Amino acid sequence: MTNESTEFRDLNTSPRILLGPGPSMVHPRVLRVMATPMVGYLDPQFLEVMDDVQALLRSLFQTSNPLTLPISGTGSAGMEAALFNFLEEGDPVLVCVNGFFGARMVEIAGRCRASVARLDVPWGEAVLARQVDEALRARPAKVVALVHGETSTGVQQPLDEIGAVVRRHGALFLVDTVASLGGVPVAVDEIGIDVCYAGSQKCLSVPPGLAPLTVSPRAMDILSSRKTPVQSWYLDLSLIRKYWSSERVYHHTAPIGLNYGLREALRMVQEEGLANCFERHSRTAALLWDGLEALGLQLIVPRESRLPSLTTVRVPEGVDEMAVRRQLLNEYNIEIAGGLGAFKGKAWRVGLMGYSCRPENVLALLGAIERILRRKGSS
Amino acid sequence: MTNESTEFRDLNTSPRILLGPGPSMVHPRVLRVMATPMVGYLDPQFLEVMDDVQALLRSLFQTSNPLTLPISGTGSAGMEAALFNFLEEGDPVLVCVNGFFGARMVEIAGRCRASVARLDVPWGEAVLARQVDEALRARPAKVVALVHGETSTGVQQPLDEIGAVVRRHGALFLVDTVASLGGVPVAVDEIGIDVCYAGSQKCLSVPPGLAPLTVSPRAMDILSSRKTPVQSWYLDLSLIRKYWSSERVYHHTAPIGLNYGLREALRMVQEEGLANCFERHSRTAALLWDGLEALGLQLIVPRESRLPSLTTVRVPEGVDEMAVRRQLLNEYNIEIAGGLGAFKGKAWRVGLMGYSCRPENVLALLGAIERILRRKGSS
Numbered sequence: 001m002t003n004e005s006t007e008f009r010d011l012n013t014s015p016r017i018l019l020g021p022g023p024s025m026v027h028p029r030v031l032r033v034m035a036t037p038m039v040g041y042l043d044p045q046f047l048e049v050m051d052d053v054q055a056l057l058r059s060l061f062q063t064s065n066p067l068t069l070p071i072s073g074t075g076s077a078g079m080e081a082a083l084f085n086f087l088e089e090g091d092p093v094l095v096c097v098n099g100f101f102g103a104r105m106v107e108i109a110g111r112c113r114a115s116v117a118r119l120d121v122p123w124g125e126a127v128l129a130r131q132v133d134e135a136l137r138a139r140p141a142k143v144v145a146l147v148h149g150e151t152s153t154g155v156q157q158p159l160d161e162i163g164a165v166v167r168r169h170g171a172l173f174l175v176d177t178v179a180s181l182g183g184v185p186v187a188v189d190e191i192g193i194d195v196c197y198a199g200s201q202k203c204l205s206v207p208p209g210l211a212p213l214t215v216s217p218r219a220m221d222i223l224s225s226r227k228t229p230v231q232s233w234y235l236d237l238s239l240i241r242k243y244w245s246s247e248r249v250y251h252h253t254a255p256i257g258l259n260y261g262l263r264e265a266l267r268m269v270q271e272e273g274l275a276n277c278f279e280r281h282s283r284t285a286a287l288l289w290d291g292l293e294a295l296g297l298q299l300i301v302p303r304e305s306r307l308p309s310l311t312t313v314r315v316p317e318g319v320d321e322m323a324v325r326r327q328l329l330n331e332y333n334i335e336i337a338g339g340l341g342a343f344k345g346k347a348w349r350v351g352l353m354g355y356s357c358r359p360e361n362v363l364a365l366l367g368a369i370e371r372i373l374r375r376k377g378s379s
Numbered sequence: 380m381t382n383e384s385t386e387f388r389d390l391n392t393s394p395r396i397l398l399g400p401g402p403s404m405v406h407p408r409v410l411r412v413m414a415t416p417m418v419g420y421l422d423p424q425f426l427e428v429m430d431d432v433q434a435l436l437r438s439l440f441q442t443s444n445p446l447t448l449p450i451s452g453t454g455s456a457g458m459e460a461a462l463f464n465f466l467e468e469g470d471p472v473l474v475c476v477n478g479f480f481g482a483r484m485v486e487i488a489g490r491c492r493a494s495v496a497r498l499d500v501p502w503g504e505a506v507l508a509r510q511v512d513e514a515l516r517a518r519p520a521k522v523v524a525l526v527h528g529e530t531s532t533g534v535q536q537p538l539d540e541i542g543a544v545v546r547r548h549g550a551l552f553l554v555d556t557v558a559s560l561g562g563v564p565v566a567v568d569e570i571g572i573d574v575c576y577a578g579s580q581k582c583l584s585v586p587p588g589l590a591p592l593t594v595s596p597r598a599m600d601i602l603s604s605r606k607t608p609v610q611s612w613y614l615d616l617s618l619i620r621k622y623w624s625s626e627r628v629y630h631h632t633a634p635i636g637l638n639y640g641l642r643e644a645l646r647m648v649q650e651e652g653l654a655n656c657f658e659r660h661s662r663t664a665a666l667l668w669d670g671l672e673a674l675g676l677q678l679i680v681p682r683e684s685r686l687p688s689l690t691t692v693r694v695p696e697g698v699d700e701m702a703v704r705r706q707l708l709n710e711y712n713i714e715i716a717g718g719l720g721a722f723k724g725k726a727w728r729v730g731l732m733g734y735s736c737r738p739e740n741v742l743a744l745l746g747a748i749e750r751i752l753r754r755k756g757s758s
Contacts, residue, residue: 008431008646011412011639013424023417023635033390034636035410038402038586040714045392052387072588073452073613076631080613108612201632207417209451209588209634231610233487234452234459250719252455253578256402257413257586258637260390267387335419340629 075199078211454578457590584733
């Protein structure tokens with residue numbers, strides 16, 4: 001009551017072109033549907049929304065896993081749900097680390113009091129199946145965790161061979177697809193992924209706050225034979241699934257508006273067609289890559305390992321990377337991101353995710369970068 | 380890709396009058412502002428939104444606590460954040476249980492491996508300061524936890540005297556205000572509450588997905604002297620506050636659209652004035668209470684302990700409570716809830732929260748109940 005209401009003006013943000021690592025731009029159809037009035041969390045109309053969201057997510061994850069639903073938190077909550085439910089104190093887990101988010105998995109697995117082994121690979125490179133095989137021969141693991149699309153490096157991790165290795169060793173395969181789901185294929189059943197999660201605000205172009213997750217029946221068996229309770233009640237999948245399945249037992253109130261939005265975004269992916277959607281991401285990324293190289297800029301990840309939805313660009317010698325980003329934002333309303341961790345100050349990160357992933361946005365960015373760097377060169 | 384897009388029709392929910400325990404109805408102004416296009420999570424424009432949200436929350440919690448922010452999850456995530464950050468393995472905690480949500484706190488405190496003592500009071504009654512004092516004399520506690528507005532019973536727990544008792548014993552006072560914040564005064568500093576959390580979807584009338592939380596400097600000292608890491612990385616306040624304070628260190632992507640909505644809802648509370656907002660809740664509740672009694676219905680909680688934002692009504696002998704609720708929803712588009720736990724099948728729960736809390740909604744409900752019960756009586 002100390003503040004006058006006049007201090008807090010009408011919200012009036014600039015129309016940003018979001019080409020960072022997420023959130024991506026949200027399609028007007030999704031924004032509009034999120035303005036639908038609330039219904040109760042057990043309203044038959046919301047139960048239908050929940051069923052639709054689950055069916056649409058299964059189609060996107062290319063899976064028949066019954067437990068496929070959005071966790072009520074951002075991608076990082078999805079990461080915690082994935083690790084918390086399948087790790088108990090002392091469980092051996094192998095985490096592959098080739099970027100910032102692999103390291104985050106190590107941190108969270110440690111908070112599970114699991115026995116964590118990490119397989120480190122240089123930033124900007126992919127993990128090799130041979131390396132995983134060697135690590136598992138040296139020390140078996142209950143869970144092998146890795147990141148499919150490292151938002152910090154722009155590497156797309158091949159999954160097929162590693163999936164086969166993990167299965168051969170009898171471990172659970174846990175994959176972070178926060179930056180990849182909806183942008184490149186994630187064939188959960190075909191690859192044999194046991195636990196897979198993503199985030200609403202990347203290639204799905206829904207505002208942040210939901211983390212789609214899918215769990216294989218094999219992993220569900222392991223969950224149901226746990227000796228200790230999951231360390232988070234909020235993220236306990238045994239309880240959450242009772243609300244999302246036909247039992248409809250109240251657990252916590254689902255983020256209803258965000259689920260409206262997720263349903264609409266998933267419908268749009270389906271209308272476009274999964275294959276077309278992935279093709280748009282790779283075609284638009286190629287436009288960006290060629291354009292950046294034509295400007296004389298160097299891309300950090302070799303073409304064959306590049307993630308279409310996130311590209312890392314080396315900052316040229318003598319260029320103040322933050323000043324360039326500030327100019328992009330202030331003069332052109334375009335957001336890109338700086339480097340994280342090992343790439344801090346050395347890289348720009350350009351996201352092409354979901355509704356942000358359009359050629360007109362790429363052309364605007366290329367034009368703006370060209371003007372900014374040329375101006376700098378001539379000054 | 381197995382489903383045809385035609386299976387998933389346009390979202391087209393009925394215009395429900397939401398008089399359950401939350402979510403409440405969302406004001407058109409809040410829905411509209413949530414359709415504002417996204418900006419990045421470090422965009423200067425979003426940082427301003429964050430600062431506004433924090434300032435407005437401090438005003439609502441009537442506190443000067445620097446750490447006052449929305450947790451990125453529903454009210455239950457707020458409960459976990461509150462307990463996880465201030466409990467370590469073996470810590471003695473006293474949880475007062477007079478309803479469903481007190482029991483949930485016991486469950487979560489157990490998952491902290493804390494040493495939990497519970498003070499049980501019959502459902503529908505308030506906890507007495509004397510009882511807390513006795514419990515703390517018998518066994519000191521690091522944290523005393525209770526629920527201010529029990530959504531399962533409709534009891535408003537007096538806080539002043541218990542706050543004084545807890546302070547005298549040198550414990551931290553942890554209060555759940557999920558169903559009360561915004562509907563009745565929550566004077567955090569005056570009462571001496573150390574950890575207090577709420578939910579966006581109750582008296583604040585924002586869609587579910589955020590949990591406002593405030594922490595006293597005394598509690599922050601205890602947090603910073605922890606011996607073990609908080610069991611959830613996602614809910615670790617030491618990390619979250621670095622993003623919400625001037626350091627702006629990335630932790631996880633905040634639910635940007637929901638924060639737009641929370642800011643607008645808090646502005647509206649401020650425009651109305653806190654005192655007027657509380658007065659509207661109690662005046663509208665009195666209209667409901669008098670009206671229900673005039674229909675011959677019995678309210679479970681004595682008037683002096685009633686929570687204005689949630690009322691429990693005894694289901695009359697021989698009435699199928701679920702059939703009445705189904706009729707309310709299907710014939711009148713009005714949602715109320717059934718009983719939880721000990722009150723299952725025995726009570727209706729009527730919420731009057733935030734934008735749902737208007738006399739026209741009360742009159743619609745009273746009229747509908749009268750018609751349904753009379754029709755039943757005459758059949």
